[in-house]
Amino acid sequence: MNKQTLIQTHNRIKPFIHKTPVLTSKLLDEIAGCNLFFKCENFQKMGAFKMRGAANAILSLSDEERQRGVVTHSSGNFAQAVSLAAQKLGVKAYIVMPKNAPQVKKNAVKTYGGEIIECESTPQAREAMANKIKEEKGASFLHPSNQDEVIYGNATAAMELLEEHPNLDVIITPVGGGGLLAGTALAVNQFVPNCKIIGAEPMEVDDAYRSLKSGKIEKNESTNTIADGLKTYLGDRNFPIIKTLVDKIIRVEEQEIKEAMQLIWERMKIIVEPSSAVAFAAVLKNKEEFKNKSVGIIISGGNVDLKNLPF
Amino acid sequence: MNKQTLIQTHNRIKPFIHKTPVLTSKLLDEIAGCNLFFKCENFQKMGAFKMRGAANAILSLSDEERQRGVVTHSSGNFAQAVSLAAQKLGVKAYIVMPKNAPQVKKNAVKTYGGEIIECESTPQAREAMANKIKEEKGASFLHPSNQDEVIYGNATAAMELLEEHPNLDVIITPVGGGGLLAGTALAVNQFVPNCKIIGAEPMEVDDAYRSLKSGKIEKNESTNTIADGLKTYLGDRNFPIIKTLVDKIIRVEEQEIKEAMQLIWERMKIIVEPSSAVAFAAVLKNKEEFKNKSVGIIISGGNVDLKNLPF
Structure with a gap:
């Protein structure tokens, strides 16, 4: 895998995807104490980076x-x-x-x-x-997260984000099966290697956090999280990438996810899934760490059941 | 009031407003049978065109x-x-x-x-x-809708929309107090006079519809509508503009408003107020009329109480 693989991938899928917008919000910047750049894959075709x-x-x-x-x-x-x-x-x-x-x-x-x-x-x-x-x-x-072609495809979200904002200090993505985090890590590593890569994960399903600690793929005994896209665990194709390139995993509580989700809905007026809010929750939980930094967040998706909201 | 007044108004307020995006959705275009251009004032500062x-x-x-x-x-x-x-x-x-x-x-x-x-x-x-x-x-x-400076300010939303999409066949806005509809009508009349202007109103508070019929400002006896921004009635500053320039008012039922709102939330992944959904509901109700046309819709705002949704 090199830069060319990712560029070819991007060119291959371009006719089939949206180039999603990168949104900013002064209000959320003030609340978080940093400069946030939201790559809005909730506006992607079918509503998610997948x-x-x-x-x-x-x-x-x-x-x-x-x-x-x-x-x-x-x-x-x-x-x-x-x-x-x-x-x-x-x-x-x-x-x-x-x-x-x-x-x-x-x-x-x-x-x-x-x-x-x-x-x-x-x-x-x-x-x-x-x-x-x-x-x-x-x-x-086709595997949802543990297959090279899927990981390379996912990488294109971060490629577009970095193309528009090449000076990001860090990019944060939610981590479930690991396909988005691994793809993002590959893109960052190839195109802006001095940008950090962080994964964000619900405490309730902190398998990726534990996997990075133990050095082997861990699983979850229970999956009691509102972030229904993040209940799965890493695989043998994406874990080596994550292990090598990701700086760390930040874990957040359920209440923090709900609050972050509500802030995004109320302040940015966009609909994001609970899974997507996990990355923003990680920033709010670690304000000191991100203070005045330029932080890219991949909003993974916007498919929610409006009849079953956590507010 | 002439073109120059509106241009000066726009230049005056530019430092204090967002130039909001115009969003499109192939899915909603398919459902509606026309080409929709949503001017997203829900992304405006404080969340509305106001x-x-x-x-x-x-x-x-x-x-x-x-x-x-x-x-x-x-x-x-x-x-x-x-x-x-x-x-x-x-x-x-x-x-x-x-x-x-x-x-x-x-x-x-x-x-x-x-x-x-x-x-x-x-x-x-x-x-x-x-x-x-x-x-x-x-x-x-300062009057919310019946004051020249307020009406001219409101006109700038349509000005921006027409700047990006000068070939619209029609622009539809919700009508409550009449400030947005009158402002939009002024902008359209000055800049793209062959574009039609239509107001959309809940059947439950159809004072503007009745006012255009009777030729004088009518009020509502009750205001049982989910579109809480549209409960007011026209005023002596905006009614003459509306009477002169607006093609017609389309009225929609409460259930139609809710369905239009849900479609926008689910398909476009953006948060809009019930009042904003009234204009899209008017299109869905009159598909034949708008078939294959280019239709501008001003999404008036996105301030909703997430704890009290109609879904």
Whole structure:
């Protein structure tokens, strides 16, 4: 992986993604005591950065592979991203989802033309089902966070942010499965290597924090967090990148996530997911550390159920 | 009033306002069957277009008048706009508010440095109190919608929209007190006279619709609408402008307002007030009329109580 790989990736996916805006807010700058630059992937197609990785993964397949379709297991943004990217490229998308997934998420996948394959609600069941589709249909499996093409695609959000604001002191992203943090780390390292990279994680699912401490991939025993995009854990493709390039992980409490989310909604008038608010919560928790710095924050997505808000 | 007046107004207030972005959404275009251009005054300072008129009204005062302060009666966005504009100009702002106004609105005014003067919750009481302050302090009274300087200030939102998109077929704004619609009509008439101007109004408070029919200013007997910024009625300064320049008023039901608001929140990921959604609701209600047209919509504001949402 070098600079050229990332530039090629960006050029490849450009027709399929939005170049999302970078927003600033004097009010939030005052509250945080630093200069914040929000890369708004909540305005990305299907509402999250996942579109970047999904598009790149499908675009990286051969014509023959594309004809056989793609399969993933996800009940979140990656399911929608794969469905939409596949639809745009005329590729069949099989989405393995637990039977009990919320109807609103199933509908979103259907809207984008994905075919839902239901399974029991265990990690084993969904992997078995994905494998079955892979074998039966010859479909290519796409992993939501632990696959090079997905990570490179995700890297393009930070590339665009740094292109507009090359003097950032630090970029903070939420960390769940690790795909966004690893991609961001690669982009920063290639293009603005003196910029720091920090991950932000709910205390309730602090597997990435513990993984960096122990040096091996840790998991979560429970996942009681409002940040529903961050319940997963790192993988063997992204953990080495994170271990090498990320400065640290900041952990935040649930109440801090909710407060950060409310501040963004009320002051910036934009809709962000709880997962997205985790990075801003990390800044508010460590004001001294970021004082007067230029801080980039990747707003990962804006898909929320308006009928179920934490305010 | 001519082109030059509006250009001077815009130049005068520029240092005190944001040039807000114009957003588009392919998804909403598909749903509506036309090309929509949303002028996002929800991203304006203090969260609404009212900042434009308030800033211009205070900037139009003499030094001596500014020293004596300004007074208005409002429990909504204009109260915040006057407070903030006055604060930025070092002018004292007296805001007459009913005793029973929501604490969240009182807090917003205080945040921006306005001094709240409480009164009973009747139109008579608030006017009497505003007059008292005017006499006692020598403060200049600023009207939320029925004052030339306020109307000219409001016109600058449409000016910016037309500067970016001069080929719009129509611009739609919500209509409450009439200040935004009248200002928009002046701007359109001066700069792109072949563009239509339409007002959008809740059926529950359709005073502007009835006023255009009867030729005189009508009021509302009840104000049972979620669009809390649109409960007021037209005035003698803005009604003649509206009567002369506005093509028509489209009325929408409460449920249509809620659905339009939810679509904007969910698809565009931006926070808009119910009042702002009224204009988009008018488009959705009259798809045939707007088919394939380029339609400008002024999103008037984004100040909502997150604890009290209609979803």
